[in-house]
Amino acid sequence: MTSPLYPSDTKVAYNITDDDVEKIKAAIDIDELTELVLTLGNIPSQSRFEAESSQFVFDWLQDNGFKTRQCGATPERQNIIGEYGGTGMGKNLLFTAHLDTESPSDDPHINKHRFTEQTLANPEWKTCWLEDGKFHGFPIYNDRGPMSCFLIAAKALKKAGFDLAGKLYLTACPGEIGPEPMEQYEGVDYLGKDIGANYLFHHGGVVADYAIAAEGCDWGVTWQGCGYVLYRIQIFGEGVFTPILDAPTDVNAHPNPIYKLGPVIDALHSWSLKYEADNHYETAGGVSIPKAQIDAIKAGSPTSFGAGTDICSVYLDVGLTPQQTAAQSYHELKQVMSTLDIAGYEIEPMVVRNGYEADPTAVSPLVKSLCDATKAVNGDAIERAHPAYSSMWRDHNVFNMQRVPAITTGMPRFAATPEDLVKSALIYALTALSVCGKQ
Known part of the structure; x- marks a missing residue:
């Protein structure tokens, strides 16, 4: 046969x-x-x-x-x-x-x-x-x-x-x-x-x-x-000297952007599950499933502690099937981040390799x-x-x-x-x- x-x-x-x-x-x-x-x-x-x-x-x-x-x-x-x-x-x-x-x-x-x-x-x-x-x-x-x-x-x-x-x-x-x-x-x-x-x-x-x-x-x-794109998503806030910090009861109201990670991670995870399901790509030559996960987080410096940080960076690894470009996920992530209660953000593709x-x-x-x-x-x-x-x-x-x-x-x-x-x-x-x- x-x-x-x-x-x-x-x-x-x-x-x-x-x-x-x-x-x-x-x-x-x-x-x-x-x-x-x-x-x-x-x-x-x-x-x-x-x-x-x-x-x-x-x-x-x-x-x-x-x-x-x-x-x-x-x-x-x-x-x-x-x-x-x-x-x-x-x-x-x-x-x-x-x-x-x-x-x-x-x-x-x-x-x-x-x-x-x-x-x-x-x-x-x-x-x-x-x-x-x-x-x-x-x-x-x-x-x-x-x-x-x-x-x-x-x-x-x-x-x-x-x-x-x-x-x-x-x-x-x-x-x-x-x-x-x-x-x-x-x-x-x-x-x-x-x-x-x-x-x-x-x-x-x-x-x-x-x-x-x-x-x-x-x-x-x-x-x-598949290829991939590694995004650096920077969350902006304000570092405040610890002795003069008036810590809010609501964690989401904290000026330090590290405290925003909870809702940011929840939003990125929900997006990644939908992204994977929506972009499943199958041909006679294979099945490509573009998965995504957070690979790293970088914020502040332990060698200069005492005042929190203005910036918290989340590094998100996103798969790209042969039919996709990085622009698709960039615009989707921009939409996701715009819905969050944060002082500001920036999304930058640090590495892009197409599938x-x-x-x-x-x-x-x-x-x-x-x-x-x-x-x-x-x-x-x-x-x-x-x-x-x-x-x-x-x-x-x-x-x-x-x-x-x-x-x-x-x-x-x-x-x-x-x-x-x-x-x-x-x-x-x-x-x-x-x-x-x-x-």
């Missing part, structure tokens, strides 16, 4: 055979893949500190005979590009995954005011291991597990003697998770997505017909993703190739990914933004087994063979 993910008349460059499956599968060494994912996963690589992991990927590609280069906005944060194939006239496919992993900050002061001691002590932030047949560790989950899979996939194609007509790009990028320049943390040192896959697209010497952001998707696929989606017709050959490969390996037809995976930023957004049809797909997000990674590597290899064609 034809998958509903693509039209029935969709053509691919090359139809994989059972013989192809067996040859490539035989070229994938489960022990080598396990060693690679654990070695790469255990290299410290939080955002802004990806240099060691990027150098490891560069060396691995070179050692395994791939044409390799690097490009970066700064010397410490390089995008790595490996190439294979391209000896004929086939389509080019680009794999990408990110080197950075979510983790507490390198600044202990920030961590002290954001995480509990128990959270900070979680070994999975920076350590990876295999236990009871399952991988553990955030670096493997996100995103060096899927990265290892496509590296081994390319090596298996090479080892099995498959010369690709189109070119296969193998890329590892910094900064997909973040950070973003913000307040006093400004400049190139705090750039995230701008110096990762986006920089790679413009300066990496890559010309892709299709792209795959290799990420844990529980075997699902989506070709759309994107692939053209369903343009992406269909890539989707069919992936579906054929997944069916050959797992025996089941691939399904649309869970809405969480199409409601977040992943770097397929970068390529869809540039009109390069792109998807995100991959292994189980959490607690994958070595056998899962072998299957994922095989699916990636077969997809590449189908897209690029055999020379």
Whole structure:
């Protein structure tokens, strides 16, 4: 039965055979893949500190005979590009995954005011291991597990003697998770997505017909993703020297804007629930649900206490589906704030990144190739990914933004087994063979 993910008349460059499956599968060494994912996963690589992991990927590609280069906005944060194939006239496919992993900050002061001691002590932030047949560790989950899979996939194609007509790009990028320049943390040192896959697209010497952001998707696929806008909503009031303050009985009459947070938070929360429900966006390629929550609050200074504050800032993270712009939520939030009994307010979008989606017709050959490969390996037809995976930023957004049809797909997000990674590597290899064609 034809998958509903693509039209029935969709053509691919090359139809994989059972013989192809067996040859490539035989070229994938489960022990080598396990060693690679654990070695790469255990290299410290939080955002802004990806240099060691990027150098490891560069060396691995070179050692395994791939044409390799690097490009970066700064010397410490390089995008790595490996190439294979391209000896004929086939389509080019680009794999990408990110080197950075979510983790507490390198600044202990920030961590002290954001995480509990128990959270900070979680070994999975920076350590990876295999236990009871399952991988553990955030670096493997996100995103060096899927990265290892496509590296081994390319090596298996090479080892099995498959010369690709189109070119296969193998890329590892910094900064997909973040950070973003913000307040006093400004400049190139705090750039995230701008110096990762986006920089790679413009300066990496890559010309892709299709792209795959290799990420844990529980075997699902989506070709759309949300962006986001981070608003700073400043609430104005008056700081009054504590000894001369005549504190009002009604908390809402207090001059200090911190005391206005109760009704402000209530109003923002009510708005966010309606916003999420009203802007639910569903296509054949995924379900995007734009969620919102308060990420931070900043007011006054404990080093200069005794007189309250004139300003209280609320930082609100708002999702953007591929159909939305920041202007919509800006005007809605302005309306919400105008109804509150406060001295004044200002709403400023500190970061804006739109969501994107692939053209369903343009992406269909890539989707069919992936579906054929997944069916050959797992025996089941691939399904649309869970809405969480199409409601977040992943770097397929970068390529869809540039009109390069792109998807995100991959292994189980959490607690994958070595056998899962072998299957994922095989699916990636077969997809590449189908897209690029055999020379």
